[in-house]
Amino acid sequence: MAKGKTNAMRFLDSHKVHYEFISYESNDGKIDGNSVADKIGKDPKMVYKTLVVKGSSNGIYVFVVPVEKELDLKKAAKAAEEKKIEMVPVNDIQKLTGYIRGGCSPLGMKKQYPTFLAKEAGDLPRIIVSGGRIGAQVELQTEELIQVVSAKLAEITTN
Numbered sequence: 284m285a286k287g288k289t290n291a292m293r294f295l296d297s298h299k300v301h302y303e304f305i306s307y308e309s310n311d312g313k314i315d316g317n318s319v320a321d322k323i324g325k326d327p328k329m330v331y332k333t334l335v336v337k338g339s340s341n342g343i344y345v346f347v348v349p350v351e352k353e354l355d356l357k358k359a360a361k362a363a364e365e366k367k368i369e370m371v372p373v374n375d376i377q378k379l380t381g382y383i384r385g386g387c388s389p390l391g392m393k394k395q396y397p398t399f400l401a402k403e404a405g406d407l408p409r410i411i412v413s414g415g416r417i418g419a420q421v422e423l424q425t426e427e428l429i430q431v432v433s434a435k436l437a438e439i440t441t442n
Contacts, residue, residue, distance in 0.1 A: 304421055305421070307420065316332045339367045390431065412428065
């Protein structure tokens with residue numbers, strides 16, 4: 284795994300946000316959220332994945348949801364005040380965010396897009412999100428994540 288800080292970590296440092304860096308082995312190719320939660324020994328309820336979507340108005344949005352849940356596209360569209368949204372194609376993620384699939388963090392993207400955090404995260408004192416590359420996660424206070432990316436808590440997951 285590459286050494287050094289990622290854009291996500293530099294972003295947190297520049298905002299003076301305390302975080303814990305957590306690394307995991309990714310050579311087995313298991314980089315889905317549930318596998319990552321298992322590898323780092325954390326409850327999947329506090330490990331979140333970052334999803335990038337495009338609205339019918341061509342707006343780009345970021346949704347941060349628990350790894351064990353799925354994004355409800357209808358609820359997400361309502362939260363973003365869009366008629367319809369769809370997932371951004373994998374090939375476009377890096378161009379839009381600066382991150383690759385599996386290492387996409389809501390922190391330190393090329394551009395700060397409107398960000399929505401699953402409502403249930405509001406009940407957690409701490410949250411874990413991608414650290415900006417495969418094999419890297421960061422744990423920080425949920426409230427600080429909300430503040431530094433101007434996230435809105437929203438009902439966006441499937442039941």
